[in-house]
Amino acid sequence: xxxxxxxxxxxxxxxxxxxxxxxxxxxxxxxxxxxxxxxxxxxxxxxxxxxxxxxxxxxxxxxxxxxxxxxxxxxxxxxxxxxxxxxxxxxxxxxxxxxxxxxxxxxxxxxxxxxxxxxxxxxxxxxxxxxxxxxxxxxxxxxxxxxxxxxxxxxxxxxxxxxxxxxxxxxxxxxxxxxxxxxxxxxxxxxxxxxxxxxxxxxxxxxxxxxxxxxxxxxxxxxxxxxxxxxxxxxxxxxxxxxxxxxxxxxxxxxxxxxxxxxxxxxxxxxxxxxxxxxxxxxxxxxxxxxxxxxxxxxxxxxxxxxxxxxxxxxxxxxxxxxxxxxxxxxxxxxxxxxxxx
Numbered sequence: 198x199x200x201x202x203x204x205x206x207x208x209x210x211x212x213x214x215x216x217x218x219x220x221x222x223x224x225x226x227x228x229x230x231x232x233x234x235x236x237x238x239x240x241x242x243x244x245x246x247x248x249x250x251x252x253x254x255x256x257x258x259x260x261x262x263x264x265x266x267x268x269x270x271x272x273x274x275x276x277x278x279x280x281x282x283x284x285x286x287x288x289x290x291x292x293x294x295x296x297x298x299x300x301x302x303x304x305x306x307x308x309x310x311x312x313x314x315x316x317x318x319x320x321x322x323x324x325x326x327x328x329x330x331x332x333x334x335x336x337x338x339x340x341x342x343x344x345x346x347x348x349x350x351x352x353x354x355x356x357x358x359x360x361x362x363x364x365x366x367x368x369x370x371x372x373x374x375x376x377x378x379x380x381x382x383x384x385x386x387x388x389x390x391x392x393x394x395x396x397x398x399x400x401x402x403x404x405x406x407x408x409x410x411x412x413x414x415x416x417x418x419x420x421x422x423x424x425x426x427x428x429x430x431x432x433x434x435x436x437x438x439x440x441x442x443x444x445x446x447x448x449x450x451x452x453x454x455x456x457x458x459x460x461x462x463x464x465x466x467x468x469x470x471x472x473x474x475x476x477x478x479x480x481x482x483x484x485x486x487x488x489x490x491x492x493x494x495x496x497x498x499x500x501x502x503x504x505x506x507x508x509x510x511x512x513x514x515x516x517x518x519x520x521x522x523x524x525x526x527x528x529x530x531x532x533x534x535x536x537x538x539x
Contacts (some may be wrong), residue, residue, distance in 0.1 A: 200279035202520055205537045208455065210480055210500030213281060216255065216533040221251050221272045221283035222344040230292045231267035232333075237529040238266035243311035243367070243459065245512030247318035247325050249347070250374070253277040253519050255526075255533075256286075256325040258316060258345050259427035261309035263336035267295050269302065269309045271325065271345050274533075276517060276524060281533075286350050297334030300341040303354045307343040309333040313459075314413070320517065321392050323348065324370060328379065328390075330360045338366050342390070349526050355398060362388050362397050369406075369412040371422055380435065381407030382424055387435065387442075400440050410458030410460065413503050414471050416487050417464065423471055423485070425455045449491035454483050459509025463516035463523060466537040473524060474514045478505040482523070484537065497536060504528050 205211050218240060228235040230367030234242070239260040247256050253276040253315040268289035294303040301307055319327045322371045324344035332339040340360035344353040348473040360369075363383035377392030380400070385407055387400040396461050409428030413438075422435040423445070426536050432445050447455065454473070455462075461474040464487065471485040472495065480500025506513070513526040522537040 198520065199277055199281075199392060201281070202535070205499070205535070207430075207537050207539060208397070208495070208497045210497055210534055211537050212275070213524075213535055214532065216274060216281055216283065217530055218272060218283055219530045221436065222269065222285050223268070224285055224288040225258070225268070225270070225291050227268040227289050227292050229265060231243060231295060232261065232265055234265045236261075236266060236268060238262070239272070240513070240526065240529040241507040242266065243313055243331070243508050243511065245312050245314055245316040246515065247316040247512060248515045248517065249318045249320060249325075250518050251320060253286050253517050254347070255524065256316070256345070258327055259307050259343070260312055260326045261311050262311040262331045262333050267309050267333045269306055272526060273359040275345065283350070286347060287345065287352070298332065298337065299334070300332060302338040305355045306352045307355070308339055309342060310339060312367065314370040314511050315368070316352070317370065317372045317373065317379055319377040319392060320374065323355070323494060327341070328381065329363070329366065329368065331366050338364065358395060360399055362399070364384070365409050367410045367411040369408040369411040369424055369427065371415050373415055374417060380413075380422060380437070382406050382411060382413065384408070386528070401442065404432055404442055405444070406435075407443060412460045412462035412473065414462045414464040417466055418469065423462070425473065426460055428455050428458060430456050445490050446491040447485070447490050447492045451483050451492040451494050454492060455485065459511055461510035461512065461514030461525075463514060465516055465523070465538055467521065472516070472538070474510055476510050479503055498532065503534055504531060531538065
């Protein structure tokens with residue numbers, strides 16, 4: 198374990214020193230020339246991060262969007278380091294080449310966006326990927342899918358990947374780790390991006406899942422996806438082997454908690470449970486048993502000063518298997534928080 202991780206007890210929240218995203222260098226400034234709220238929008242503007250679990254590196258890719266922030270820089274931090282720090286893996290497109298209300302800027306790199314749940318790391322391809330979002334400028338949906346290559350430290354060419362087939366900005370989006378396939382839930386449709394062939398497949402055209410604003414997580418033991426909350430208050434499972442959807446009923450002392458939009462959820466295989474986090478301040482993480490769907494409050498310590506998250510959690514709450522816990526990035530000017538779960 199890295200130095201900062203040593204000595205942390207199971208159930209203990211701790212801040213990782215010097216890990217505020219605000220400490221990341223900005224080589225190319227787009228603010229205040231463009232955008233209303235600046236680089237803090239990389240966290241507060243309905244955004245998510247992704248994680249490469251092979252080395253526990255977290256990526257913030259092209260976060261911002263709408264009238265908030267035009268910068269499409271890529272920041273990353275490797276949590277397996279003894280003293281993790283944010284770096285700028287790719288500077289932003291300069292102001293002179295920013296094109297408002299378009300999927301890509303003049304240099305061919307992707308627009309800054311509210312990423313919602315659309316930030317995914319594909320370990321098969323070795324790419325930090327973005328699926329759709331609310332584009333810089335008019336804030337309309339961009340259907341573009343883009344991939345950032347950490348090795349070359351640049352984006353793949355525009356239109357390398359086919360556009361998403363869905364039409365909502367905050368669709369449920371989740372990856373199958375083993376294949377890199379990505380499942381999306383939007384407007385009663387379930388679609389799958391097939392990583393190997395780089396094509397989209399319609400899984401279910403008229404499903405019982407609406408999907409807008411819903412948290413999702415992939416159960417790697419059973420090859421199924423739990424879809425929770427959102428504008429339709431989802432309570433459903435997708436079996437990715439049979440492509441069948443079934444409803445679930447939560448029980449237990451916290452059965453009513455998993456609801457609302459923009460919340461975070463991961464699957465912890467060592468606990469065999471989904472861990473669910475709302476944007477509220479404080480230490481609370483809810484455990485959803487992956488077999489019985491009983492919901493209770495995880496016993497934790499040390500998180501009483503954990504701040505609220507502005508405009509949702511999305512995928513800034515991430516499972517880190519090598520470190521046996523979850524990392525959470527609630528605020529731009531504040532440190533990352535880590536909760537040991539095993």
